[in-house]
Amino acid sequence: MTEAAIKRAKKQKLNKILLIISAVILAIAIILWIVQYNITNSRAIPQLVEYYEPGEYVEIGENFYVDAAEKLDGYSIRVNGAKLYDYEQFLIDNGCEEYLNFQKENNQDYYKYIVVLDISMKNVENYEGSVMALKFALYNGSLNMPVDFTIWDDIDEHFEGYPYLRLVPNSEADMLIPFSPMPLNANTAGDEIERRLLEEDFYFCISEFPVRKMIKVEIDTSAIK
DSSP states (O other): OOHHHHHHHHHHHHHHHHHHHHHHHHHHHHHHHHHHHHHHHHHOOOOEEEEEOTTSOEEOTTOBSSOGGGOOTTEEEEEEEEEEEEHHHHHHHTTOHHHHHHHHHTTOOOOSEEEEEEEEEEESSOSSOOEEGGGOEEEETTEEEEBOHHHHHHHOTTOOSOSEEOOOTTEEEEEEEEEOOOTTTOOSOHHHHHHHHHHOOEEEEEEOBSEEEEEEEOEEOTTOO
C-alpha cells in the first residue's frame, strides 16, 4: 500500500470516528431535551376553569388577570344581564354620533351588533387593589369580544377611560359595559358572529390565573327589530 493510500485510509477512519461521535452527541442531546421537556411539563400548573351562573356575586379572591400584585381579594362581580343592540342605532341613541361618523369617514370596519353588559361590582375590605378592566372580555369558544372603551367613556359619566376600576372599601357600584367584536381580532366570519350573538350564550371572564372564572351571560335580543 502506498503512502498516499495509507493517508486516505487513516482520513476515512477518522471521518467515521467523528461521524459516530457526532451521532452519539446528537442522541444524548435529544435524550436530554426529552427529559427536560417532560420535567417542565410535569411542573406546569394546569389551567383551572370555574363556571358560574348569572345573578350571583362571584368572588375574585386571590385570582388575577396579569399580575398577582393586583390584589383583588375582597372584590366580587355579579352579572345582572346583557342586551344586544344594533351598533349604529345604539351609538346614535347614546350621543356617540361623532365616533360613528369618525369610523365611517375613516373606513373603519365594525360589526352589526353591540352587547351591553349590566354588572354589579362589590368591594369588601380591600383598601389597595383594583380590577383591571382592560382585560374584560366576553367569550364564546374562540371568539373574544373586548370592551369598547371609546363607547364606554361616552355612555358612562363615571368612567374616565382609566382601565383600572377601584371601589371605596365596603361599597358597591353598577356598570353598563359595551362589548364589540373587533374585525382584526375576531378571526370569525361576520355572519357567524352575528348568529352566535343572536342564538348562543357567552361568558364574562373576571380572572385568568390561577383560576379562570367565567360567568355565564344570557343575551337579551329583544331590542333587535
